[in-house]
Amino acid sequence: MALERGGGVRGLPDAKALPCGRCVGRDLNLCKPLDDRRLAQLLALGGPRLWARGETLFRAGDPMGSFFKIRSGIAAVFRMLDDGRRQVVALRAPGDCLGYLEEGGKYCFEGVALTEISACAFDRRQFDAFAALNPDVAAATAGELSRALKLTGQAMVVLGQLKSTERVAHFLVEIDTLYRERLVAQTRLSLLMNRSQIADYLGLTIETVSRAFGKLRKYAVIELVGNDEVIILDRARLREIGKV
Amino acid sequence: MALERGGGVRGLPDAKALPCGRCVGRDLNLCKPLDDRRLAQLLALGGPRLWARGETLFRAGDPMGSFFKIRSGIAAVFRMLDDGRRQVVALRAPGDCLGYLEEGGKYCFEGVALTEISACAFDRRQFDAFAALNPDVAAATAGELSRALKLTGQAMVVLGQLKSTERVAHFLVEIDTLYRERLVAQTRLSLLMNRSQIADYLGLTIETVSRAFGKLRKYAVIELVGNDEVIILDRARLREIGKV
DNA sequence: CGGGAACTTGATCTCGGTCAATATTGGTGG
């Protein structure tokens, strides 16, 4: 799958990738790069593992063991209410971490693979100890967290203020940006999620998502290809509608 | 005002407060406490300043200078769309930071004082340099950020999935918790925000917020006192309704 | 007290949810 082509580019334990500037976190290139000895220490903490599409990486309420750094593929972080309502809280791409948030030693959210995923698992305790000795790693962690916090703030605006079609437009821009920044730019955008997952991300129902796609298609802003792909015909207009 | 009684308890540059374990960030007590010399360095970065209720601490789009660490009072972080729609993205209490998030050297959100506020301003560049040399400060920053991220994730569930009355109930529990954890527990809960601000926080209109308060009052879960105060009559039921 | 701001309440409208077909799609086996 095309998605996987980005694999390893920004993966934390990928030795080849580290010297080029994009390493533990996006801001780490502001600090001195990890040297080989310390890199080896980090590598020792967790090797890469694979998850199939749809597999769960961690579950809310489970005792927290390790967090995950994605090498390739896309994951979703979500929470479920007792009555079955579900909210996807974030999408995570190669280079991102997930499973980092905890409440009283338990995971706060749930993590699931949207595509096949390769990721490294790091024991949280060991990582924290490592970070306590390596200011640049700690700084990179803070950088990664502030990036996530910024996106989540954005998402609150989307959920709190935007209309259904605006939300879907925003979502498409988000996916598009994800591909352009982190993976491979492509004309045919793979949505990665089915309508139900998109609905749970945008706080809508599948029917409303479907109708919103319909409207955007009618406005000649996008074109749908099969169930999972979209072609953006008018990116400027899409951004405008999505209030990006 | 009652709120201000919490002042200084967890303020970063409050020398008296630091040795007791609650310092730069909530998790810093896991590390060795700041010693006096390094504390002095931090203090040199920014002295405390005052803001009146309703004053703006920073504006989205302004070039980022410093971020703020609240000593006393409550602040709100929000973003506004071109058409006037507004979303409050977070509430910040003593000990919290705000104005930390930036995009291309500009503030991403706007910060406003909900009560009179005393806060220290830290130059971001100087702070980052300081954190790069002090792993525990960097770790504390990461701790603060993950706490914020966790809350924002929660808020996404509220905005994406909860009904109006559930949202208002959740909000009340949130305020209640804020007081109990960070300020002084009190039977009469001061809302800090007017209906319009609450509405912008919950993604609702003032009328809907008002009706939700009405329902909760009718269910004998809360009692309203004037425009700004609430008495929680049935905390368990309130938490249940708010899906906390 | 008095008056303006903030909140509440009521009537109506609309967007999105719900329920129910219908249509596509994409994977499978003949």
Added chain:
DNA sequence: CCACCAATATTGACCGAGATCAAGTTCCCG
């Protein structure tokens, strides 16, 4: 390669929660 079929998405009809518009009321500060 095609036919089939279960899964998924779309479309339509209707309904209801919350938005909008419009009065009242209450609050609170001088």
